[in-house]
Amino acid sequence: MANADVHRSSTFAPVNIAVIKYWGKRDTALNLPTNSSLSITLSQDDLRTHTTASCSLKYTRDALVLNGEDQDISGARTQACLRELRGLRKEVEAKDGSVPELSGMALKIVSENNFPTAAGLASSAAGFAALVRAIADLYALPSPPAELSRIARQGSGSACRSLFGGYVAWKMGEETDGSDSAAYEVAPAQHWPDMRALILVASAEKKDVSSTVGMQATVKTSERFAHRAENIVPARMAATEECVKSRDFATFADLTMRDSNNFHATCLDTSPPIFYMNDTSRAAVRVCEAINTHAGRTICAYTFDAGPNAVVYYLAETEAQVAGAFRGIVGHKTGWDNSRGRAIQAGEV
Ligand code: 2P0
DSSP states (O other): OGGGOEEEEEEEEEOEEEEEOOOOEEETTTTEESSOEEEEEBOTTTSEEEEEEEEETTOOSOEEEETTEEEOOOSHHHHHHHHHHHHHHHHHHHHOTTSOOGGGSEEEEEEEESSOTTSSSOHHHHHHHHHHHHHHHHTTOOOOHHHHHHHHHHHOGGGGGGGSOSEEEEOOOSOTTOTTOOEEEEEOGGGSTTEEEEEEBSOOSOOSSOHHHHHHHHHHHOSSHHHIIIIIHHHHHHHHHHHHHTTOHHHHHHHHHHHHHHHHHHHHTSSSOOOOOOHHHHHHHHHHHHHHHHHTSOOEEEEEOSSSOEEEEEEGGGHHHHHHHHHHHTTSSSOOBOTTOSEEEBOOO
């Protein structure tokens, strides 16, 4: 029966790992940040979400299944994404009366992460980016990536960066409606193709304090927070964009480590304090410092998100010195699981 047809589209979306961190919202409903941020999109051959979106008249309600489990999609963020995408599909249908009225059908979204969910490995970023692109493809929307980025931002802030490959910035924007708060490409992955990321999994457990809750506690209680957002990050954004463009790894690494430390110091300054890094994380910091000291120059940079897992950026030419040093110690009472202990490249979407 034709009207029970299932329309379907599948996509992958990659994880991105921030170099200059997003932490703090000026508008919690729209996910508008208090500072801009910059990240590297990792190759989707490695960490990624795969999502299939389908719609049909035979479906009775919208549903989302993540890693085989039904998810609650009544939350305002998911609803905002679905509402915006349906609105855009309605515009397509209004322009061309011959296209099927998909906007009126219930949606089924099936997602799989190939890495631990909510463990500080940017699962919400890949998840919402994949959800938005899968539905946009299903609806054959003519939207450019910047528009999809603005929609994904409402699902999870960092998701707006996973709609672009390579080196990506999320401009915080100034408008109160969020119309200018979206990501853009600073440089494609092939601009600096030697960049590598080593992911050290200290724990695949779900984090204690979600990013959404943690960042709001920071905004409310940290005295260091405003200084970070207003005085530190703007100059760092400009400097990081510059060293990506000039492929200046030592400066890039210095800014990356400083911003990770500044973000975690701000978490510690929150009341009650938020501890995302643990002893294993701190050991990774010391190993990076030792590698750089031994090399006599900065050849690797650590960064930590809202969890204890480390991401170490380095260049392919120092693979033996950096990844080799870490591989030599993972699994030897250090607390690291080495299942992700391989080099991941920056990637395109
Ligand atoms: C980032 N993080 O820039 C920073 C660094 C964690 C530490 O973006 O509330 O999951 O969904 O907008 O995007 C994690 O925050 O938060 C994050 P919501 P999100 O990658």
